[in-house]
Amino acid sequence: MAGAPDPDPPGPHVCGPQDAPPVLLFGDATCPRCQQAVLRLRSAPVRLTWRHLVLRARGPRPRALAGALEAAGRQDAFWPFLDAVVAAPGRTDDPDLWELARTLEIDVARFDVDRRDERAAAVIAADLADGLRAGAVGTPAIVLDGVVEHGVPDDAWIAALLQRA
């Protein structure tokens, strides 16, 4: 598919075994369906890449949370941070994010600067552009073999993926 993003790009937001089937997820951490998708994919034997699909129309929190995830990633805490957000989706206000950063023992002052900086903004903007170019029309958008699918992957979807691999 022309313009399809690399399913396994270099970068910090990748988890799972190197030789597991790659799954690229464009998501918004405030989106309940994305949270469900993360829960399912994190517990599956896949190589999961997260990229942000933050839409301005959804208000300021998705962007704030994406910035926080980027900042956590710079201190090697992207996945623990995302896992914690998914586990407590109602706790994403700034004081909650600071508390979470402290719990994960990351430098809160640095975290707070990093999440608002241009580097984080550039990553978030690039992810959005790539996601839309790939054909994402909502969240979660999962790119598999260059094809975009939307929705929360269920057990059958994961089983089929593993069987194909």
Added chain:
Amino acid sequence: MAIITAGSAVPPITLKNEDGSDFTQEDLKGRTTVLVFYPFAFSPVCTDQLQVYEELLPELEQQNAVMYAVSTDASFSQIAFKEKLGVTIGQLSDFEPKGDASRALGAYFEPAGMTNRALVVVGPDGAVAWSHLASSPGELPGVDKVREGLAAVAG
């Protein structure tokens, strides 16, 4: 129902702007217009669609193009929907006579009595430059489709 094809003149249509004024085929002239037909305000897929398309508006502006969302909902419902979504895409109502404009453009889904999921791009000359009808109302065209339509005008 077949969607209106590229090269066709837009037939006489009358939709309602958000302020209740008429929007006709004459309002399509002078700049590129992307008409986004969606089935119902507040339906889940439509929610995603307009929020995603909102990201395209700066790109459209650079190309002297404007986007309108069209459905058979009444303007009051469309405005509430737009406010809920946090989008600025202008809404055009095809409420009464229900679906007349959408039928004229081949963008009406008779089995469900609603606007179909379709895109129609009209060039500054008022003629259709490109169109797309989704294979089902549940299928949402990505922004690549809108870009394809804009490219048809530029080309």
